[in-house]
Amino acid sequence: MKHRGRHRRRRRARALRAALAGTALSLTAAATLISASQAQVDDGPGPLRALDSPAARGELRLTEHRVPARWLDRLSSSMGRPVGARTVLGSADRELREAADCTAEERAALPVAPAATRAYCWSEDDTRGWRPGAVTTSEGASADGRWGGHRVILSAWSSEEGGGHDDSGGEDGPGPRRGVGPSPADRPLSRVAFVDADDPDRPRHVSALLVVPVDGGRDYRSLGSPVSGMVWYGDRLLVTAGAGDRATLYAYDMDRVLRTTVGAGAVGRVPGGWSAHGYRYVLPAVAAYRPAGAAPRPAALSLDRTASPAGVVAGERVPAGAGRPARLWRYALGEEGARTGPLAADAAGHVDAVEVYETRAAGIGGVLAHRPSGSDRTGWYLTRAAREPGGRAVLGRQDGAGAEVVECGADRSKHCWSGETGSLSYDGRTGEVWSQSGRALFAVPLASIDAALR
Template identity: 65%
Template sequence: MKHRGRHRRRRRGRALRAALTGAALALTGAATLISASQATVADDPGALKPLTSAAETDALRLTEHRVPRPWLDRLSAAMGEPVGVDTVLGSADHTLREAADCTAGEREALPVSPAATRAYCWDHDTEGWRPGAVTTSSGADEDGRWGAHRVVLSAWSRDDGTPDGGLARVSFVDADDPDRLGYTSALLAVPVDGGHDYRGLASPVSGMVWYQDKLLVTTGSGGREALYVYDVDRVQRATTDAGTVGRVPGGWAADGHPYVLPAVASYRLSDASGAARPGAISLDPGTSPASLVASERVPADSDRPTRLWRYAFSTDPARTGLPAADSAGHVDAVEAYETGAAEVRGVLSYRPAGAARTDWYLGRAAGGQDGRGTLWHQDSEGARTSECGADRSQQCWSGQVGSLSYWAQTGEIWSQSDRMLFALPLTSVEDALG
């Protein structure tokens, strides 16, 4: 039986590689046929420009607001003891399909170059939901696992026809077996009324980072709250599958989801003029201490540059997974830049071993036109990107640019585009960028 299992995995692996290779070739051919006027590579954003003045960095400051511990304890007492990630993964009720079993239309969302080496499409439960940010258990512990499990987290917002979207949820994906990725979802919520109730997080999740025992998410809402924090040890069970949210007669509802995750903290935007709202975020484990990297989203038709910056994580054992804050609760950027890149939807920073500089990677949307996005490498010296098409003028990153998450233990970048979850080695990105 063990030999037959290995043969089945080999056949599936060959089918997956064939599907991904075929998709890349088909998309490359399609990119060659698109006229340069429709999908020309975006203008070179140039080198990163450091921001050092107080006026520039004050606009990046956040202020911390912790949910009172009695609120959280009151909610747990009413809903029952929180469950762990192991319990959530063990109740997976949906399975991602491998690329070989996805439709050609679904695979069109994958990058042309560099090509994904692993790709999956979601089950039917994502209908009516828009994909958001992705993160992994890479930063949860030194071995890249949460307990015994390798985990991918994928954010979604309900597609209710409004720009801000409706409710938000996170799908917990068990990535232990690359041939079978099972998942289930928890609704993101915010405690209210002293912990006697909770409301849904009514905003798309544009960025997400899992660090130690905390999940940090950025939202697209227009309010002052820019960043919410969740404790992965505080997942609560919903007691009814009602399509409402919060306390209901006889129990607790999470819009039909089996679990709800209540926020434990939030971070508000600075009062400074031109305050920057974090859009895409990622974890940089290569700094000391580890840091939270952020970018803002600036439209393609704007006349101002995009800001990139980082916050240091706290080293205080009582503040695991939280950004470093001063006695007033202020979180200040420890590094900041300007870039000429617009429509940034994914950001990543990484310093290769022995290197003197940090590499920044920016996933950029198509700039208001239909087509594919671009993946740029930037540093203090300049910028470069991967190009496709016969005249190398075509955009060739994923169809709908998503967040970027680096899994340091495997050397892979994970991202999500439309209904496809995919991964590829960072080394292949470097090779494609030349």
């Protein structure tokens, strides 16, 4: 029996490699055809420019606002005790398809170069009306890179569809005050899919809606923001918030997943119990980070464990033609359990950037900082949006000395990455960089990216 299982896995692995190789070849040919109008993008973003002044770092200051413990306790008391990783992952009843079983259209969202070595596709039923967002893994969740003993990938999705009843009135918490922002029925929804990655041949997933406690913990509202950046560190999940929110980032406690009791389309307290737009779990925010004044909002986030101390790196998305550079910066991480949120804050709750850079890269969708062992230089990997609708993103690396980009095709097009500028998340245990585009979730070895850079 063991031998048959091993042979079956080998056959599936060969089929997967063949599918990905065939996809890479066909995408390379397609890229050669479409890149004639895109090959001359620009002269490259050039080197990073360090901004070392206190004023530059001060513009990026955040202030942590905790959700009062009594609010969270009241919510848990009303909804029931939080459920753990075993319960959440044990209820994962939706499957991802391996690349060999994906459609040609789905595989077309994968990178041209370097090719993905692992790829999966979401079903249309799970993604209809939702847009893919950030990806992160349990690599930073614990010393062994597991959550409750399991390898997990988190995948964020956002929908413009409102969630019905969703009262944000009452006592003011970290979310908008009454009358500020979109009405409850129009507020977008955001969720994270918990992907059980223990068996790479058969990943399963289940989703939880991201919510924010309101009215003293007697209710909750939807997050209402697309999640374009996400970091998992210890028992905390950090996600980006959109421009319509007073907060820039929200923090979630991975040990505080709550179970809903009513499968209605509404969000919040409803007759008969608690609802989350039909999802069986909610993840309530435990803290929000608000900027000082008109500080730039991070469009991309990732965890950098190669720095000492470990930190969260962020990238600002500035559209092409804006006439100004974008900023990249780093926040230090605090000690686990020291405060509500994962970022290192002072006694007043202030979080200051510890590094700030300027880049001429426009349309940043993903950011990753990595310092190889034994090196004194950190490379900043960025995905940049395609210049034309339906085009491909650009993947490159920058530091203070210069910039390199991945090229592909006979005409050396720079548009080689996925169909969308998804986030980047590095798993140091496998050496893979995870991202997603369209209905495809995929991994590329960082070593392959480095080898492809020119």
